[in-house]
Amino acid sequence: MSDDIRRNMALFPIGIVMRLTDLTARQIRYYEQHGLIVPARTSGNQRLFSFNDVERLLEIKALIEKGVNIAGIKQVLLPINKDSEDATVLNEQSEMKRRELTDSQLHKLLKRQLLHERRPGQVSLIQGELSRFFH
DNA sequence: ATTCTTACA
DNA sequence: TGTAAGTA
Numbered sequence: 001m002s003d004d005i006r007r008n009m010a011l012f013p014i015g016i017v018m019r020l021t022d023l024t025a026r027q028i029r030y031y032e033q034h035g036l037i038v039p040a041r042t043s044g045n046q047r048l049f050s051f052n053d054v055e056r057l058l059e060i061k062a063l064i065e066k067g068v069n070i071a072g073i074k075q076v077l078l079p080i081n082k083d084s085e086d087a088t089v090l091n092e093q094s095e096m097k098r099r100e101l102t103d104s105q106l107h108k109l110l111k112r113q114l115l116h117e118r119r120p121g122q123v124s125l126i127q128g129e130l131s132r133f134f135h
Numbered sequence: 136a137t138t139c140t141t142a143c144a
Numbered sequence: 145t146g147t148a149a150g151t152a
Contacts, residue, residue: 140149141148142149144145
């Protein structure tokens with residue numbers, strides 16, 4: 001899929017990303033400091049963001065709005081898992097015949113729950129406490 | 136006019 | 145996080 005290069009093309013400066021994400025420059029730079037995003041730089045040291053960067057920032061924003069702190073976001077966003085490869089390995093893992101979840105699957109599940117679902121009464125497992133669910 | 140880094144509220 | 149200062 002050569003569409004990835006397009007999504008990773010450094011295109012827009014921070015000003016545009018601010019409007020696209022409704023985040024302040026302060027926040028965007030802060031998330032970068034914590035390794036949540038790694039925008040490219042121009043020869044003049046100016047940041048250039050890609051579509052992937054913007055999408056990632058939107059995910060970060062969603063998590064922040066749900067009360068997740070930087071530490072928690074790192075655990076949910078940093079693991080750049082390869083589920084496709086994971087699926088293949090799963091069929092060969094005779095040891096875990098039972099419906100146990102692979103780490104990446106569990107991670108994917110939690111990420112989805114954290115990014116979307118949110119029923120009233122369901123207390124969120126956020127503010128770093130999320131770390132207790134990862135090994 | 137925009138963005139960048141640093142630093143303090 | 146906001147914002148002021150001094151640059152590039």
